[in-house]
Amino acid sequence: MLDTLSITSETLTVINIATIAAALVIMVVVAFFAIATVRSVKAEFNKVKEALGQVAAGTYNEQLPHASFKESAEVLNYIERLAQNLQRQREAVAILAFSDHLTNLANRVRFEDELARGFNFAKRGLSICVAMINISGFSQINARGGRALGDQLLRVMANTLRQNIRKTDLAARFDSDEFALVLPSMETNKVVAWLEQLEQHFIAAQRSDELLKTFEPRHLRFGYSFVSEIADKDAQEVFERANKALAQTTPDAKSHIIGV
Numbered sequence: 059m060l061d062t063l064s065i066t067s068e069t070l071t072v073i074n075i076a077t078i079a080a081a082l083v084i085m086v087v088v089a090f091f092a093i094a095t096v097r098s099v100k101a102e103f104n105k106v107k108e109a110l111g112q113v114a115a116g117t118y119n120e121q122l123p124h125a126s127f128k129e130s131a132e133v134l135n136y137i138e139r140l141a142q143n144l145q146r147q148r149e150a151v152a153i154l155a156f157s158d159h160l161t162n163l164a165n166r167v168r169f170e171d172e173l174a175r176g177f178n179f180a181k182r183g184l185s186i187c188v189a190m191i192n193i194s195g196f197s198q199i200n201a202r203g204g205r206a207l208g209d210q211l212l213r214v215m216a217n218t219l220r221q222n223i224r225k226t227d228l229a230a231r232f233d234s235d236e237f238a239l240v241l242p243s244m245e246t247n248k249v250v251a252w253l254e255q256l257e258q259h260f261i262a263a264q265r266s267d268e269l270l271k272t273f274e275p276r277h278l279r280f281g282y283s284f285v286s287e288i289a290d291k292d293a294q295e296v297f298e299r300a301n302k303a304l305a306q307t308t309p310d311a312k313s314h315i316i317g318v
Contacts, residue, residue, distance in 0.1 A: 166232055169238050172230075173188060188282065189239040190232070191304075192304055236304075261276075264276065282316075284296070299318045
């Protein structure tokens with residue numbers, strides 16, 4: 059009887075130890091999964107936080123690591139759509155801020171920025187030409203055909219510029235019937251011929267336009283100048299030379315293309 063009780067007591071002790079051990083194992087496993095879950099949640103949170111930071115900075119990267127949780131993936135999808143919408147809005151604002159509303163060419167602000175950038179390249183040895191263009195007799199077109207005809211002439215001029223400049227060039231509507239060009243790598247002995255050809259394209263475009271073909275084609279006047287790597291202190295100096303050259307191309311001038 060005593061032996062039986064002794065065995066039973068020992069058995070119970072073993073069972074208790076086994077139960078405690080099992081409980082400890084379960085606690086360790088639970089703790090392990092809890093830590094892993096916390097780390098996963100923290101990693102997911104960091105992904106969302108990084109995505110939001112990129113959206114705020116305008117540098118959203120669609121190649122962010124994939125989310126592990128369905129809920130995080132849905133949030134990141136919403137963030138991606140938000141980033142795309144913001145990017146489209148930024149692009150639209152940029153177009154409005156740096157483009158002429160009538161011709162869709164660059165405006166004066168964009169021209170000045172591009173000229174300043176070109177000036178810096180010129181100081182490193184790159185040839186940069188600035189050309190100012192005026193449409194002769196533009197006011198007569200407005201007087202005879204109204205503003206609609208004048209606007210069409212400006213659009214035809216803008217299209218002529220777009221079709222003939224190089225990818226590295228910039229064409230801008232500077233003011234009313236005045237346009238401006240920044241021409242990198244333009245050779246000094248070829249600029250006059252290039253401008254003359256540009257005028258011929260403009261005349262041909264007027265003759266083929268339904269609204270303009272009944273009027274005598276308007277001609278162009280040009281003033282141009284190259285950035286001097288040594289003499290010019292800033293971009294404004296080369297612009298002023300080109301503008302002064304344009305002012306010299308009066309109707310009674312010997313040439314409608316003057317460079318200084």
